[in-house]
Amino acid sequence: MGKKDKKEGKKRRDESPAPEDGNKCRVCRFPLLVALLQLLLGVSVTVLAFLMLAISPSLLARETPHWAGIILCLVSIVGFILYCVSYRPDETSSMQFVCKLLYFILCTIGLVISVLVIAFAGHHYAQTSSFTCELQREDCVCKVDTSDPIARTFTYEGVSDCEEVTGTLTLYFLIQIALNLVQAIVCAVGAFIMWKHRYQVFFAGLQIGSPSSRQWHKV
Structure with missing residues (x-):
């Protein structure tokens, strides 16, 4: 009787652990919530960038980061x-x-x-918030320091009111900073979920049972 119990105990120890239930934490493995947030943020960043571009067509691509929103929408599609x-x-x-x-x-x-x-938007926000602008025909010409005769000038074409540059555009830059900060956090969470699922399950390095056993226990 004692030998039989010992054999059964040894058999239970040597058996590898049963695979985890595939549907136990499906949302944890496949971040549906993260993908939804990425899609929402990507659309918001893209729409806001085109609103900024509507103020003046002369704005550069780094000032209207619609490309960042489009890329995040693609990331969310892969998540779905x-x-x-x-x-x-x-x-x-x-x-x-x-x-x-x-x-x-x-x-x-x-x-x-x-x-x-965030770096680009922060730089342009600090720049536009210190602008002194004047309207010349259909263009808004701005300077950071009007007392400097050789100071760099920034020309925004197709602007009917310089308040759109010093007020509205500055606000848009601030919103872009906030949206992309949240976007960066969401992307970091998504990457961490994938890393944790792939690499944070490891073996203890200790064999349970007799030295001849080849089964290892997951931690």
Whole structure:
């Protein structure tokens, strides 16, 4: 009787742990909420950038970061595809692996781009908030320091009122900073979820049972 109990106990220890239930935490593995937030923020950044471009067509691409919003919309689409892909343990599906890798890479790129937009928007916000502008025909000519005869001038074409540059455009830059800050945080969360699911499950490095056992226990 004692030998039988010992054999059964040894068998239970040698058995590898059962695979986790694929539907137990599906939202954690496939960040639906993160993808929805990315889509909402991406659309908001893009719409705001085109509103900024409507003030003056002479604004540069770094001043109207619609490209950052479009990229984040693409990231969210990959997130939705990742949510729809059937989950299989240990990533036996190549489609699942490719989607996870692509989503992680795009989230990282989205994070870098959002930080870049924050830097550009912060610089232009500080610049436009100190502008002194005057209207010349259909253009608004602005200077940071009017007392300096060789100071750089900034010309905004197609502007009917310089208040749109010193007031509205400055406000848009401030909103872009806030939106892209949230966007950067969401992208960081998405990348962290993918990293945690892929790499934070590790083996303890201790064999349970006899030395001849080849089964290892996950922590």
